[in-house]
Amino acid sequence: MDVITPKRIRITIKTVRAIIFISVLLLIFFSTILFSILLFAKTQGAPSLTVSQSTILYASDGSKIGETHNGQRRYWVKLEDISDEVLQATLAIEDRNFYEHHGFDYKRIAGAALADLKAMAKVQGASTITQQYARNLFLEHEKTWKRKALEALYTIRLEMNYSKDDILEGYLNTIYYGHGVYGIEAASNYYFGKTSSELTLAEASLLTGIPKGPTIYSPFVHEERAKKRQEVILNTMLSEKYITKEQLQEAVVTKLIYKTKKEAVQTGIAPYFHDTVMKILANQLKMDEHEITTKGLRIYTTLDPDMQKKAENIMESTIEKESDIQAGIVAIHPQTGEVKALVGGRDYEKSQFNRVTQAKRQPGSTMKPLLYYAALTKGFTPSTEMRSEPTSFTYNDGKSTYKPSNFNDYYANDLITLLQAIALSDNIYAVKTHLFLGMEELLKTSKLFGVESKLDLVPSLALGTSPVRLLDMVNAYGILGNGGKKIEPTFITKVEDASGNVLYEHSLEPKQILEQENAFVATHLMTGMFDKRLNDYASVTGQSIAGSLTRDYAGKSGTTSTDSWMIGLTPQLVTGVWTGYDKDKTIDLVQEKAYAKKIWATFMEKALEDQPVKAFRPPNDVVGVYINPETGKLATEDCPVRRLTYYVAGTEPTHYCTVHLDDGEHDEKQPNKDVKSDDGWMNKLFKWWD
Known part of the structure; x- marks a missing residue:
């Protein structure tokens, strides 16, 4: 039997004291470290929860027409707008103690450590939702001690500065669901074509399983594995008493209807319109590319999806597929300038060049209504007469001559009225008017109408030899048709940020820039191109399509060797069509020369078929x-x-x-x-x- 001597007692007491002392020191040390970490986290403040989000474009009826996401579809949705089934499935499988812990689940960490020791490998994770959120927001996913330390720091900062609901909302909006899709709202739309608030238990449990391995559990990649993962989640929800056994069984046997892969990745409609909106955001609204593509903007546009579809279909069905000729269509509301439809070419995938907004082509006789408006303001009337006959004009102080000709060399060889001249598109009358007014007058008038292209001061300007944009000419006709009020082509009505704050809102300030009376007279003169009663030495230029029109239109066609134009309007809509070749190839085939008028007439009739017939109303x-x-x-x-x-x-x-x-x-x-x-x-x- 050992005898406890006073010496051994003293050694034992000293050892216990040392242990207590060292423990206290260690406690003070670690407490100091923990306090310092907490103090540092507090002084750092709330970390930013900003993540890149997809910018969405909406049509005038509220439907989505496109988005920008740089390969990452992201939308932010509030927690209350996510279905309960998603929330329950996420908590059950990812972090069942989420609302109890403060960022770290120590019991789960210990359990995972024991499981790893037994297996002598990494077999079980212990990251909480807060830790995963910190990793998704701020860190790369490499496995280093530095990353682990930063993850812990960000986890503390998140828990100290945000509520649990805020953290859960952020997590669900940033988690990766495969195929470039981030967040539950984007995933719900991508896989099932619905919002996250509409997800069923079966759909929610399947989506919740994808983030564990997006390339493994995506139903588009391995549907069988996705379904097995879904069953694991449903059983976990059952054990956590979120669902009943009957609900589980029903969800397991429910046949899920996915969007097809083609549907899931389809591009938005009206790609030329979409590109134009993006350029306006950058050039006119001064938004940088990063803001446009990552800040979750909501862009509300003027596009009418029904008119857009009709314009695309009519262009495709009218022009023969084997033809290389190109075309552009744009339709604008003449009272507001809102662009309702725009097709910049026959195939966006082959050519993104926009023939409506980028191309400058010779407008031909579509320039004449601007000339004749100017003439009306200088004393001309519809009854004003001049001779139509072959004429050689001298200009530039007698140094230059110009001899225009009429179509097919048809002339009245007599006096004709302005009413006849515009209906028959008499070139001699136009050049005489141009020179009589002074060539500067048409230049000044064109700028008044918003035509910004450089125009040459030559007699042939009256016949549209200076290239202009189709969009500008259609807008000019809109100004003429609305009685002379200024409009500009408008693509965007409003821009909101991801939180719904209005960053930009279009406003139209009515400004009378033309003489209202003469604007109306000029517009009514343009109805003559469809009136066969005005046939004389030549036929009215709209004769070929007049029989297909069911309401009164004002319009003007224009033809050069390389370009074919038709612009016309009603009080509700002004539409312009251009057809031609991109590389100065002449339009030689008869059917190709007819494309512009045929497309215009068909589109106007289809676009307005459900709208009442309206006539231009003369002012007092x-x-x-x-x-x-x-x-x-x-x-x-x-x-x-x-x-x-x-x-x-x-x-x-x-x-x-x-x-x-x-x-x-x-x-x-x-x-x-x-x-x-x-x-x-x-x-x-x-x-x-x-």
């Missing part, structure tokens, strides 16, 4: 009278053609046509000497000048 200071289009005078019962024509009040004709009197004594276009001539000083000047 405009009067309408029936005239003989050949003479520009008031029509009588003897005139073979009578057409309602509008004039600015005070400029309308006051004398009757005498050409078709029954006595036959008067030659055509020779007024009766007994009737006072109604030639004003302007008409006398034009006839003298001719």
Whole structure:
């Protein structure tokens, strides 16, 4: 039997004291370290929860038309907008003690350590939702001690500064679900085509299993493995009393309906429109690329999906597939400038070049309405007459000459009215008007209409020889058709950030930039291209499509050797179509020359088929009278053609046509000497000048 001596007692007491002392020192040391860590975490403040999110584009009806995500689809959704089944499945499989711990689950850590020791390998994880969130937000996934230390620090900072609900919401919005999809909302949309609030138990449990191994448990890659993982999650939910056995069995046998892979990765509609919106955000709204593609912006646009689809289908069905000819279509609301449809080419995948917004082409005779508006403001009226005959014009102080020709060399070889000139697209009348006004006048007027392209001061400018953009010309026609109020092509109505804060909102301030009365008269003159009653030495330029139109339109076509244009409008819609080759190839085939008019007529009829028929309403200071289009005078019962024509009040004709009197004594276009001539000083000047 050992005898406990006083010496041994003293040694034991000293040892116990030393252990206690060292323990206290270690406790103080580790407490100091822990306190320092907590103090440091507190002084660092709340870590930013900002993550890159997909920017979404919406059409005018609220439907989604596209998104930008740089290969990573991300949307942020609030916790209350996520289905309970997702929340329960996530907590059950990822962190069942989430609401009890403070960032670290020590019991789970100990259990995982024992399991790893027994297996002599890493077989069980112990990361909490907070730890995973910290890793997803701030860290790479390499396995180093430095990363582990930073993960712990960020975990503490998250727990100290955010509520549990905030952390869970952030985790569910940042976890990776495979195929470039981040967050439960993007995953729900990608796999099932619905929002996360609409997910069923079967769908939620399957999605919750994907983050453990996105390349292993994606149903698009290994559906069988995904289903097995789903069963594990459902059984865990049962053990945690989130669901009943009956709910489990029902979820297991439920046949899930996925979006097909093609549906899941399809690009948005209207790609040319989408590109234009992106350029406007960067160039006009001054948003940088990082902000556009990662900040979860909500871009509300003017696009009408129904009109867009019709424009695409009509272009595709009208132009023969084997033809290399290109085309562009744009439709705008003339009262607001809102772009309702835009097709920049026949195949976006082959060419992203936008023939509506980027290409500058010769507009041909579509320039004439701008010229004739200017002429109306300078004293012209629909009855103003000039001779249509082969003419050689001298300009540049007599140093240069220009000899235009009419289509197929058809001329009246007589006086024609402005009403006839625009309907028949008489080039001689246009150049005479251009030179009579002074070539600077059309340049000034074009800028007033918003045409910014550089225009050459030459006689042929009246015939559209200076290249312009289709979008600008369609907008100009919109200004003319709305009575002269300024509009600009508008693609975006509003931009919001991910939290719903409005960053930009379009506002239209009505500003009268044209003379309203003359704008209306010019617009009504443009209805003549579809009126066969105006056929004379040539047919009206819209004759080929007039029979397919069911309402009144104002419009003008334009043709050069390389370009074919048609722009026309109603009070509800103005549409322009261009067809031609990208590389200065001439349009030689008859059917190719007809494409622009045919596409325009078909689109306008389809786009407006559900809208009421509306006519352009004359303003108060405009009067309408029936005239003989050949003479520009008031029509009588003897005139073979009578057409309602509008004039600015005070400029309308006051004398009757005498050409078709029954006595036959008067030659055509020779007024009766007994009737006072109604030639004003302007008409006398034009006839003298001719």
